[in-house]
Amino acid sequence: MSEMFVSGQSGIGRLIQALAERGHRVIGPIVRNEALVYDEIGGVEDLPRGWTDLQEPGRYRLEQRGDEKLFGYVVGPHSWKQYLNPPETVLWSGTISPEGFMTDPMPEPPKYAFFGVRPCELAAMQVLDTVYGSDNGTPAMAGRSAQREQTFIVAVNCVEPGGNCFCVSMDTGPTANSGYDISITEIVHHGNMRYLIESGTDAGAEVLAELAPLENASDDEVQTRDGLLAEAAASMGKTLDTEDLADLLKGNALNPRWESIADRCLACANCTLVCPTCFCNTVDDNLSLDGTHATRTRKWDSCFTLGFSYMHGRPMRESVGARYRQWITHKLATWIDQFGEMGCVGCGRCITWCPVGIDITAEAEAIRRGDLRDTQVRIGGFA
Amino acid sequence: METLTEPVVIDQMTPTPFRVRSAREELSHTFTLELEPPNGDFVFKPGQFVMIYAFGIGEVPISISSSPAREATILLTIRRTGAVTHALGRLKPGDFVGIRGPYGTPWPMEEAEGRDLLIIGGGIGLAPLRPAIYHAMENRDKYERVIVLYGTRTPDDILFQAQLERFSARTDVTSLVTVDAADRGWRGSVGVVTRLIGRVGFEPANTTAMVCGPEIMMTVTAERLMEGHSMAPENIYVTMERNMKCGIGVCGHCQFGPKFICTDGAVFPYTEVGELFDIKGV
Amino acid sequence: MMTEETLTKTVAEQSFFSGLRDDQIEQLVAVATEIMVPAGKPVFEEGGFADSAYVIIAGRVALELDISHRAHHIVQTLHEGEVLGWGWLFPPYRWSFSALALDETRLIRFDAEQLRATHEGDCELGYEMMKRFARVMTSRLAATRLQLVDFYGNTH
Numbered sequence: 001m002s003e004m005f006v007s008g009q010s011g012i013g014r015l016i017q018a019l020a021e022r023g024h025r026v027i028g029p030i031v032r033n034e035a036l037v038y039d040e041i042g043g044v045e046d047l048p049r050g051w052t053d054l055q056e057p058g059r060y061r062l063e064q065r066g067d068e069k070l071f072g073y074v075v076g077p078h079s080w081k082q083y084l085n086p087p088e089t090v091l092w093s094g095t096i097s098p099e100g101f102m103t104d105p106m107p108e109p110p111k112y113a114f115f116g117v118r119p120c121e122l123a124a125m126q127v128l129d130t131v132y133g134s135d136n137g138t139p140a141m142a143g144r145s146a147q148r149e150q151t152f153i154v155a156v157n158c159v160e161p162g163g164n165c166f167c168v169s170m171d172t173g174p175t176a177n178s179g180y181d182i183s184i185t186e187i188v189h190h191g192n193m194r195y196l197i198e199s200g201t202d203a204g205a206e207v208l209a210e211l212a213p214l215e216n217a218s219d220d221e222v223q224t225r226d227g228l229l230a231e232a233a234a235s236m237g238k239t240l241d242t243e244d245l246a247d248l249l250k251g252n253a254l255n256p257r258w259e260s261i262a263d264r265c266l267a268c269a270n271c272t273l274v275c276p277t278c279f280c281n282t283v284d285d286n287l288s289l290d291g292t293h294a295t296r297t298r299k300w301d302s303c304f305t306l307g308f309s310y311m312h313g314r315p316m317r318e319s320v321g322a323r324y325r326q327w328i329t330h331k332l333a334t335w336i337d338q339f340g341e342m343g344c345v346g347c348g349r350c351i352t353w354c355p356v357g358i359d360i361t362a363e364a365e366a367i368r369r370g371d372l373r374d375t376q377v378r379i380g381g382f383a
Numbered sequence: 384m385e386t387l388t389e390p391v392v393i394d395q396m397t398p399t400p401f402r403v404r405s406a407r408e409e410l411s412h413t414f415t416l417e418l419e420p421p422n423g424d425f426v427f428k429p430g431q432f433v434m435i436y437a438f439g440i441g442e443v444p445i446s447i448s449s450s451p452a453r454e455a456t457i458l459l460t461i462r463r464t465g466a467v468t469h470a471l472g473r474l475k476p477g478d479f480v481g482i483r484g485p486y487g488t489p490w491p492m493e494e495a496e497g498r499d500l501l502i503i504g505g506g507i508g509l510a511p512l513r514p515a516i517y518h519a520m521e522n523r524d525k526y527e528r529v530i531v532l533y534g535t536r537t538p539d540d541i542l543f544q545a546q547l548e549r550f551s552a553r554t555d556v557t558s559l560v561t562v563d564a565a566d567r568g569w570r571g572s573v574g575v576v577t578r579l580i581g582r583v584g585f586e587p588a589n590t591t592a593m594v595c596g597p598e599i600m601m602t603v604t605a606e607r608l609m610e611g612h613s614m615a616p617e618n619i620y621v622t623m624e625r626n627m628k629c630g631i632g633v634c635g636h637c638q639f640g641p642k643f644i645c646t647d648g649a650v651f652p653y654t655e656v657g658e659l660f661d662i663k664g665v
Numbered sequence: 666m667m668t669e670e671t672l673t674k675t676v677a678e679q680s681f682f683s684g685l686r687d688d689q690i691e692q693l694v695a696v697a698t699e700i701m702v703p704a705g706k707p708v709f710e711e712g713g714f715a716d717s718a719y720v721i722i723a724g725r726v727a728l729e730l731d732i733s734h735r736a737h738h739i740v741q742t743l744h745e746g747e748v749l750g751w752g753w754l755f756p757p758y759r760w761s762f763s764a765l766a767l768d769e770t771r772l773i774r775f776d777a778e779q780l781r782a783t784h785e786g787d788c789e790l791g792y793e794m795m796k797r798f799a800r801v802m803t804s805r806l807a808a809t810r811l812q813l814v815d816f817y818g819n820t821h
Contacts, residue, residue: 091396096438100400100421100479132633140633142394250640253662280635283396283628287439294439296396301628301635308636309664311626312464312818322664330638337641338632506817535817563812567737570767573727574741575811582744597818603811 002205005197005214006221012070012195013044014211015154015182016115022207024113024152027083029076034062036076038083041115048073055163055237055348058357068193071116071186074162075347079276080114080121084144084151085128091141091283093295109143113152117180119173120165122155123345124276126179130339131279141298152203155180159187159228164348166238166361172345174232176200182207185225196225238348240361241368246333246342252367253325260372261363262320264356269302271350271358272327277343280308303327328363395631398436398481403474404456409542413507414472415448415460418480424454428489429514430593430622430650434630435459436481437470444627444645446511447485452521460510460542486630487649490515491620495591499528501583503604505576505596506535509542511622511649512595516550523555530583531558534576534600538562538569557583576600577607587612592619593650602660605653619653640665672699676773679720681748681797689790696779700772702726708749708764708772715752715760717774721745724770728762741805741812742767748801753777 007014019026020042028041031048041047053073054061065072095102117125129148132140158165158174167173176183181204185196196217199205208214217225272278282301287294301308304323309316317323335343344360351359401418408414416435427433429451436442443465449458463472474480492515500519504512512531519529531550535541541560550558559579561572572579576596592608594601601621608614623644625637630645637644640659642651659665673694676682682690699722702708708719711731723745729737740762743749749772752760758777784791 092398096479098477100402101398101438101481103397140395140629140631145394253665279633281628282634282636283442285436285439285441291439296398296442298396303635303638309626311624316625317664319664326638326665334638334641338643508817540817561742563816565739567727567729567739567765569739572725572742572744573739575808575816577811578808597816599811599814600816600818603816 002198002200004217004222005208006217007195007197007211007214009044009068009070009193009195011197011211011214012047012184015197015207016041016043018207018210019113019115019152019154022113022152023111025110026113026115028115029073031062035060036062036073036078038076038078038080038114044070047071047116052160053162055352056357057164057351057359057362058354060352067188069186069188070193071156071184072160074158074160074165075118075121075349077274077349077353079274079347079349080117080125081128081276081279083112083114084125084147085132085279087300089141089143089298091296091298093293095293096291106143109147109150111150112147113154115154117153117155117176118158118347119155119176120167120170120345120347121276122153122176122179123167123170123172124347125153127277127339127341127343127345128279130341131277152207153180153182155183155200157183157185157225157229159185159232161232161236162348162352163237164351164359165346166236166240166348167346168233168236169238169240169242169361170342170344170346175229180204185229187221187224187228189221189224194221196221238346238351238359238361240332240344240346240364242332242342245364245368246336248368249329249333249364253329255367256372257366258321258325259319260321261324261358265304265320265324265358266355267304267306267320267323268355269304270353270355271360272302272304273300274349274353275331276347276349277331277345278302282308303330324358328360331360332364395483396629398434398442398483400479401457401482403476403478403480405476406472406474409460410540412464413460413462413542415458416471416474416480417449417456417458418482419456420482425457425485426454427451427457427485427514429492429518430490430511431485431487432511432630432649433457433459433482433484433486434627435461435471436483437467437474438479438481440470441467442481442483442628443467443471444486444624444630444649446622446649448510448513450517450521451514452517460507460513462507483630486645488647488651490593490622490650491591491652492518496525497589498526499530499585499590500526501530501532501580501585501590501592501608503532503576503580503592503594503596504534505600505604506540507542508594508596508600508622509533509535512593513543513546515593520556527589528585529556530585531556532576532579532583533558533560534562534579534596535560536563538565538571559583575603577604580604580607580612587614590614590618594619595622598623598660602657605657609653616653616657620650621653621656622649623651623656624649669694672697672773675699675722676720679722679773680746681720681801685790685793689787689793692783692787692790693775693780696776696783697773698776700774702766702770702772704766704769706766708766708770709760711760711763713760715750715758716777717750718753718777718780719749719764719772719774721747721749722771722773724772725767726770726772727765727767729765730762737763737765741809748798751798751802753780754798 627637628634
């Protein structure tokens with residue numbers, strides 16, 4: 001374990017400053033349109049001080065906490081794929097000539113620092129690293145690989161899990177174990193906001209050295225931190241029993257419950273858009289009016305749309321039930337065949353942002369129990 | 384700016400320009416493009432496919448239909464179905480297309496050595512099988528019986544007809560064609576392709592079957608081979624198709640159960656996909 | 666023309682009759698003759714009286730539907746070892762297709778009236794034969810259904 005430092009909120013501000021000075025575009029949580037989203041931050045004053053998020057199936061609401069916490073919430077509708085795997089990316093552009101294609105130079109990928117990355121989100125980035133990994137030396141997506149390598153990551157451990165969190169079930173949190181340059185845990189100690197800071201990489205240690213002098217955390221502070229994180233692990237909003245889940249889902253492909261879920265599912269694709277690991281995309285080609293310049297753009301796509309499986313004039317997954325089955329079976333079962341791990345990190349976004357509150361943990365459990373019909377009509381709400 | 388005639392591959396999504404050497408109409412909606420790789424040769428295995436890019440219009444997966452021994456150019460046999468294939472169908476010699484690949488698993492030509500080859504195609508499904516047929520012809524002594532069975536809608540829809548006729552004239556290959564519907568001008572067989580299977584001699588335990596056509600044709604054929612001829616499913620190979628966008632397992636479109644058709648297939652032993660055919664909308 | 670002995674052997678060799686007892690084969694042979702139809706000639710014609718059942722020994726036969734405005738539409742071709750026609754099974758004993766020999770074709774012809782009498786008289790044989798014909802009919806029906814769908818994806 002690396003050295004544990006401690007600071008107040010000013011230290012957090014200095015850290016953001018240091019990253020900006022190193023040429024990073026610092027992206028972190030901000031409040032916008034009554035939600036927590038990720039965008040560029042200039043300093044600690046941009047962070048959602050004093051805000052928390054209430055999450056239930058199909059419900060999301062920000063509230064004032066009545067304290068000074070900088071990280072007193074969990075995850076919002078954005079995830080870091082917004083930056084590493086943006087909704088639209090130009091893959092290639094060029095001009096056609098009698099000699100072939102003239103490729104336009106590609107812009108340098110921005111050098112980001114991600115500030116406030118939750119443990120489940122670190123896991124999601126690692127899941128996508130595997131998806132976009134290269135077997136043959138030529139990167140699948142050059143832009144993402146380059147960007148990923150130069151991104152500096154400041155993780156924040158979760159001491160207050162949200163209502164739809166189940167990272168413990170997925171073994172991805174609430175404490176970050178790897179994949180970060182610096183990790184932070186926010187605690188209240190003797191009435192003061194204290195930030196326990198440690199480095200996970202040499203680059204992280206270097207930045208922390210620049211912030212000097214940082215105090216070393218006291219044993220008492222470290223104990224408080226450890227206690228809060230243990231408490232967090234024991235108070236997840238949701239659980240997902242993953243034992244034999246993959247075989248269970250694959251073995252239930254013909255379960256009538258899928259069509260029953262389809263009665264509620266709007267096929268709106270919200271779950272796939274907010275999911276930090278959903279990677280499905282399509283390629284859009286555009287041609288200039290004179291027919292000489294072309295652009296290939298990769299765009300997020302969703303297995304919930306009818307057009308996703310369109311081939312030779314008809315969709316292969318016509319029913320919404322088949323699409324929901326595809327999504328959940330992919331996340332929790334066939335992802336393992338493809339990439340050696342599940343595609344779900346337990347962040348709960350798909351549950352929160354589903355307009356009708358379909359809950360991946362509840363659906364997996366229903367299949368496990370053998371419930372053939374979906375009888376839930378209540379969307380959920382704050383009683 | 385760089386000229387991509389000498390390919391600059393930034394990543395696996397970068398198309399490499401191939402010049403069209405010739406374009407010929409095969410059937411009323413089907414044509415074959417002959418393409419020149421920029422650096423002279425293009426190595427692929429029978430059954431592999433490429434992503435072909437119509438400049439600015441889009442990209443589609445197409446199986447290579449030429450012999451793997453022919454390295455100077457490749458042939459792609461394409462049916463006009465949508466915007467991209469229609470654009471490709473308008474290309475003339477000297478024009479450029481973008482190519483990525485080759486991608487996907489090949490027909491099991493090496494594993495099938497010393498065995499009977501039963502090659503069954505339906506419709507345009509003969510095109511992805513043609514490299515396997517060429518390979519078998521060029522390495523005829525490596526295989527026992529070589530049987531080509533082909534079914535298509537009408538006598539006007541027979542792909543590579545001249546070649547099939549040449550095959551049927553050979554004594555070292557059995558080649559039969561059947562159509563769904565014909566008038567009295569047609570002297571050949573009428574009926575589904577599975578009805579041809581009973582008319583040819585092969586040793587089921589020592590046969591490798593390679594089947595390509597629409598899914599219903601492949602499942603009916605595989606079932607016929609298993610139930611009617613006691614063939615083991617692991618000796619029956621089929622090739623799958625989905626609307627793949629990347630060819631490299633990152634767009635998610637071609638998932639078929641746990642499989643990415645582009646990287647785990649497109650050629651699969653029936654053992655890997657047979658059960659999935661029973662799940663509607665898998 | 667075949668001798669009775671070779672006819673018996675030929676009938677017994679047909680997969681359609683495989684597993685029948687010798688005495689059952691004999692009953693069938695008793696109403697059977699071998700015929701030869703030259704290439705291009707009909708075995709029987711659509712609408713005609715179905716007075717025979719056939720098994721093809723060699724050659725090929727096209728089943729045709731006479732569509733006046735589109736000439737002859739071939740529905741299916743039948744090959745050696747296959748049963749040809751079941752119009753003789755039920756009244757009004759009419760052929761619903763024409764059968765045209767594509768090659769010089771050798772067939773075993775069973776006299777329909779006598780064959781029906783044999784089946785009625787020996788219900789065990791009759792039921793066995795009916796099962797076999799039913800099996801042929803269902804498999805032909807299944808094949809025809811596949812011909813009706815877009816089996817090869819040729820639809821543009």
